[in-house]
Amino acid sequence: MAAAAAGVDRIRSAARNLEAQSRSMIEDYDANILMAKMVAEDLERDNNTASVKEMEEVTLEIIKFSDKLRHHSLALQELSNEYLPKAESTDFQKLLKDRMQQLETVSSSSDAQNHQFFKQFKEAVWNVHHAGEPMPGQEQDELVMLASQWGIRNHVCPLSGKPVIDLTDAVRSKDCQHIYSHEAVIEHMRRHNAAARRRRQVLPCPCPCSGCPKTIVESNLLCDQTLNLDIQELRRRGETNQEDIVVDYTNLDED
Numbered sequence: 001m002a003a004a005a006a007g008v009d010r011i012r013s014a015a016r017n018l019e020a021q022s023r024s025m026i027e028d029y030d031a032n033i034l035m036a037k038m039v040a041e042d043l044e045r046d047n048n049t050a051s052v053k054e055m056e057e058v059t060l061e062i063i064k065f066s067d068k069l070r071h072h073s074l075a076l077q078e079l080s081n082e083y084l085p086k087a088e089s090t091d092f093q094k095l096l097k098d099r100m101q102q103l104e105t106v107s108s109s110s111d112a113q114n115h116q117f118f119k120q121f122k123e124a125v126w127n128v129h130h131a132g133e134p135m136p137g138q139e140q141d142e143l144v145m146l147a148s149q150w151g152i153r154n155h156v157c158p159l160s161g162k163p164v165i166d167l168t169d170a171v172r173s174k175d176c177q178h179i180y181s182h183e184a185v186i187e188h189m190r191r192h193n194a195a196a197r198r199r200r201q202v203l204p205c206p207c208p209c210s211g212c213p214k215t216i217v218e219s220n221l222l223c224d225q226t227l228n229l230d231i232q233e234l235r236r237r238g239e240t241n242q243e244d245i246v247v248d249y250t251n252l253d254e255d
Contacts, residue, residue: 015080022073029066044128063112075099153177158208159184165235171221176214
């Protein structure tokens with residue numbers, strides 16, 4: 001029994017080590033996506049359309065490889081958390097391959113053309129000569145939601161006072177796209193809810209960013225690959241201004 005348990009621990013440990021290596025490679029891929037976008041912006045400024053198209057194709061390929069690697073990393077993570085020995089020997093290669101295929105089937109970003117990173121690439125190139133104008137097929141409300149610098153609506157967490165680029169626990173509201181320290185926003189919600197209970201009221205928690213009409217829902221606070229890349233881009237471009245960008249909220253719904 002002890003030997004079997006030790007064997008399971010070794011397998012799970014190996015899976016964790018491989019998953020950590022995968023995460024490191026994913027970070028490299030994301031950095032390449034960011035670099036390709038910045039190069040494409042420079043090429044667009046020079047009206048080098050052919051080279052911009054080449055960078056677009058390169059970005060699509062990087063996104064495809066990056067997503068495959070993410071599925072591989074998730075499969076390894078599941079193996080490290082859930083693996084249990086069976087009577088028959090385990091074909092780990094087949095186990096991982098089958099799980100990756102399942103993840104690819106349910107992935108909403110399996111089409112690189114519709115991937116959020118690629119949309120950001122296209123928007124960045126478009127904005128070189130058409131800043132403030134909607135892209136073909138883009139609605140006005142989409143333009144309002146994207147009225148931020150490099151995907152970042154606020155450069156400072158309104159609760160902790162820390163620059164977004166310095167947050168180690170950044171989360172973004174799916175509703176208004178503002179970014180907060182996770183610890184600070186959870187505490188903000190806790191205090192709001194406690195005050196509402198004392199008044200025997202049930203009130204939605206308002207976004208702490210000045211002028212924002214949206215509310216905060218914990219399940220809508222996300223930390224995903226897009227947020228991480230946006231923060232990385234802000235940091236790489238050398239943005240150190242700690243004042244929030246002024247955003248037009250006039251077209252945001254109150255509900």
